[in-house]
Amino acid sequence: MAEKSLPLAPAAEPAYRSQKSLKIFSGILRYLLIILLCCIALAPFILAFLGTFKTDLEINAFPPKLFPEVWHWENWSKAWNTDIGQGGTFPRWLFNTAFLSVIIAVAQVIFGSMAAYSFSRLKFPGRDIVFNFMLGTMMIPGAVTLIPAYVLITKLHLINTFWALILPGLVGAGSIFMLTQFFKAIPVDLEEAAVIDGATHMQIFTKVILPLARPALLTVLILQFQGMWNAFLQPLLYLNSPDKYVLNVALSIFQQQYKAQWNLTLVGAMFNAIPVLILFFIFSKYYIEGVAYAGIKG
Amino acid sequence: MQTISKSNEKSGMLISLLVFVFVVVILLIIALLNAPTMVGPKVMATVKTYLAEVKATAIPFMIAVGVIAVILAYFIAREIRKTYPNKRQFNELIAGYTFLAPYLLVTLTFTIGVILFALYISFTDYDIFTRPTWVGLANYAKAFEGFSDATKRDFLQALYNVFWYSLLVVPIQTGLAILLAVLVNSITSLKQFFRTIFYAPSVTSSVVITMIFMWLYLKDGYINYALQSILGWFGVNFAKVNWLGDPRGLIQLIVEAFGGNIPSSQWYLRGPSIAWMAIMVQNIFTTVPTFMIMFLAALQDINPALYEAAKIDGANNWHVFHKITLPMLKPITSLVVILGTIGTLQVFDQVFLATKGGPLKTSLTPVFLIFQEAMGTSGPINMGYASALAFILAIIIFILTFFQRRTLESGTEMY
Numbered sequence: 181m182a183e184k185s186l187p188l189a190p191a192a193e194p195a196y197r198s199q200k201s202l203k204i205f206s207g208i209l210r211y212l213l214i215i216l217l218c219c220i221a222l223a224p225f226i227l228a229f230l231g232t233f234k235t236d237l238e239i240n241a242f243p244p245k246l247f248p249e250v251w252h253w254e255n256w257s258k259a260w261n262t263d264i265g266q267g268g269t270f271p272r273w274l275f276n277t278a279f280l281s282v283i284i285a286v287a288q289v290i291f292g293s294m295a296a297y298s299f300s301r302l303k304f305p306g307r308d309i310v311f312n313f314m315l316g317t318m319m320i321p322g323a324v325t326l327i328p329a330y331v332l333i334t335k336l337h338l339i340n341t342f343w344a345l346i347l348p349g350l351v352g353a354g355s356i357f358m359l360t361q362f363f364k365a366i367p368v369d370l371e372e373a374a375v376i377d378g379a380t381h382m383q384i385f386t387k388v389i390l391p392l393a394r395p396a397l398l399t400v401l402i403l404q405f406q407g408m409w410n411a412f413l414q415p416l417l418y419l420n421s422p423d424k425y426v427l428n429v430a431l432s433i434f435q436q437q438y439k440a441q442w443n444l445t446l447v448g449a450m451f452n453a454i455p456v457l458i459l460f461f462i463f464s465k466y467y468i469e470g471v472a473y474a475g476i477k478g
Numbered sequence: 479m480q481t482i483s484k485s486n487e488k489s490g491m492l493i494s495l496l497v498f499v500f501v502v503v504i505l506l507i508i509a510l511l512n513a514p515t516m517v518g519p520k521v522m523a524t525v526k527t528y529l530a531e532v533k534a535t536a537i538p539f540m541i542a543v544g545v546i547a548v549i550l551a552y553f554i555a556r557e558i559r560k561t562y563p564n565k566r567q568f569n570e571l572i573a574g575y576t577f578l579a580p581y582l583l584v585t586l587t588f589t590i591g592v593i594l595f596a597l598y599i600s601f602t603d604y605d606i607f608t609r610p611t612w613v614g615l616a617n618y619a620k621a622f623e624g625f626s627d628a629t630k631r632d633f634l635q636a637l638y639n640v641f642w643y644s645l646l647v648v649p650i651q652t653g654l655a656i657l658l659a660v661l662v663n664s665i666t667s668l669k670q671f672f673r674t675i676f677y678a679p680s681v682t683s684s685v686v687i688t689m690i691f692m693w694l695y696l697k698d699g700y701i702n703y704a705l706q707s708i709l710g711w712f713g714v715n716f717a718k719v720n721w722l723g724d725p726r727g728l729i730q731l732i733v734e735a736f737g738g739n740i741p742s743s744q745w746y747l748r749g750p751s752i753a754w755m756a757i758m759v760q761n762i763f764t765t766v767p768t769f770m771i772m773f774l775a776a777l778q779d780i781n782p783a784l785y786e787a788a789k790i791d792g793a794n795n796w797h798v799f800h801k802i803t804l805p806m807l808k809p810i811t812s813l814v815v816i817l818g819t820i821g822t823l824q825v826f827d828q829v830f831l832a833t834k835g836g837p838l839k840t841s842l843t844p845v846f847l848i849f850q851e852a853m854g855t856s857g858p859i860n861m862g863y864a865s866a867l868a869f870i871l872a873i874i875i876f877i878l879t880f881f882q883r884r885t886l887e888s889g890t891e892m893y
Contacts, residue, residue: 210665218675228690242698291580298577304570305557317589321875323845324868327852327861328592334517348588351581381573410683412827428685432831442693449689453682460681464674472775
């Protein structure tokens with residue numbers, strides 16, 4: 181936006197020279213301020229990352245040093261190979277978390293886009309009632325459904341199975357709402373040809389709408405993946421044997437077991453953070469669009 | 479011709495009847511799953527034992543849901559019969575609900591069904607392993623017992639804590655997010671790059687962030703070290719603080735600085751504790767970038783002509799920010815404030831990991847209390863009471879967000 185306004189700025193006249201240098205100065209100041217704030221934003225992560233290479237003694241020392249005396253890479257393999265019993269290891273937890281996140285993200289996209297197609301393209305009695313009902317359920321705080329959902333999961337004999345998280349997470353109002361807004365933005369005339377050719381709704385949905393909505397699907401996929409990866413309360417309630425833990429729950433147990441060895445806990449935190457950070461830097465456009473979109477349309 | 483329409487009418491009738499039965503059966507199954515019964519191993523051994531238990535304890539619940547199910551199914555069946563003669567409309571109706579079926583099943587089971595269950599349970603004494611016994615409003619009354627008996631103040635203390643939490647966190651995080659967004663928006667190049675860098679820490683889980691901050695907040699940690707060295711440059715001697723374990727309240731500290739004293743019986747005057755504020759700082763740290771992204775997106779939507787017009791009129795930067803940017807950001811600000819309020823009133827992760835509600839209950843939160851009561855981590859399992867607390871919290875959230883919406887969104891229509 182700022183670039184566009186540049187041509188309108190008055191051409192460099194002598195009287196403006198001091199003003200111009202002031203402008204450059206304030207520009208530099210802005211960049212410096214932003215870089216400083218970036219450093220503050222990243223500092224906890226950088227400190228934690230450096231901390232993973234320290235010895236038990238170094239990490240508890242005061243005053244703390246920035247860099248480790250010797251880089252103890254073995255902390256990483258030590259944490260990776262630590263078994264807290266009953267099959268609880270980081271490779272296992274990493275797998276559990278990734279597995280659940282992928283399943284739920286894919287399910288949310290499939291069932292969410294189906295519902296969104298119905299809301300945005302089909303006309304039938306009761307549609308708007310169901311849609312408003314869905315918006316209403318989005319306002320219900322999670323705390324209300326927490327306990328009864330736990331009882332229901334217990335009744336279904338699903339405690340300590342992945343189904344406890346997958347079944348309620350198959351589809352959600354959030355992703356349906358987002359996809360409905362995206363689908364509504366796709367021009368209807370694109371599918372009119374298909375309608376004339378006598379295509380069924382299933383065909384229009386899979387052959388016309390889904391390919392056109394690919395960026396939206398990817399955004400929802402990523403947001404849901406991240407949502408499950410970062411979930412804590414539900415996995416804490418439902419999964420209670422070490423071989424079933426997800427990373428978040430495991431990390432909290434791990435920290436309690438190795439209270440004095442913050443270097444190992446920080447390695448665990450890195451195992452948890454690095455996969456999502458890598459994904460974020462690859463797909464940052466979709467992440468940021470997803471958040472921004474949620475803001476504008478929400 | 480006559481026979482066709484007659485058979486048509488007949489099959490329409492048949493289909494609507496089938497749909498009626500189908501809807502009632504599905505809803506009754508969902509109700510059966512969410513029937514308020516005990517969940518001991520004996521009851522859950524087979525479907526038969528469970529049904530016997532439902533029969534023994536949950537008949538009123540099943541009848542109530544059954545009536546709703548029949549009414550709902552009747553309206554749906556009537557709609558089916560009405561549209562059946564029109565093939566195209568009928569196809570669209572069937573397709574519409576088929577596409578919605580997964581969502582409807584999940585939400586009816588895991589949202590509506592469970593809420594009905596929770597509502598019933600909140601009026602009972604229920605510990606999962608024995609039959610729920612009706613106690614009326616006792617659970618709701620128990621939540622507010624703290625008004626008369628300070629030793630039973632857990633829920634009031636939790637509400638007090640989260641009110642402080644929202645009161646401090648929401649304005650600060652919203653303000654910082656706006657300032658950061660305006661700052662990042664004001665530079666010409668590398669905007670995307672900095673946006674990505676700022677947002678990166680926020681994609682990691684609250685557990686990771688809490689772990690890292692717990693470590694930074696240690697008595698021998700970086701935060702004490704940083705404060706000690708920075709204040710040291712100014713010749714101030716800073717005594718290390720046990721950040722996550724210090725129960726002294728903000729107002730208490732101010733009063734004590736003037737030589738006053740607030741006794742523990744007047745806990746509600748002490749303000750948020752140091753431990754609680756330490757968690758607030760950590761929370762602000764992670765939410766600011768997320769909200770900044772929302773504000774940045776909104777800033778890019780502002781018509782640049784507005785700024786140019788202001789420039790020609792000779793407005794200074796503060797005027798532009800105050801008279802153009804802020805009003806244009808009003809809708810998104812109201813959303814951020816509402817989302818922030820909903821989020822802060824339900825804090826859990828940080829409390830569970832870092833402080834467990836302590837020190838001296840100064841970081842107790844409603845959701846943490848609900849978790850404790852429901853799981854029996856500090857005393858007997860008390861699901862009825864926990865459900866009552868959840869509903870009280872939900873009502874508070876509804877009321878607060880309703881009024882926020884009213885005040886914040888008034889006047890936004892004009893933009």
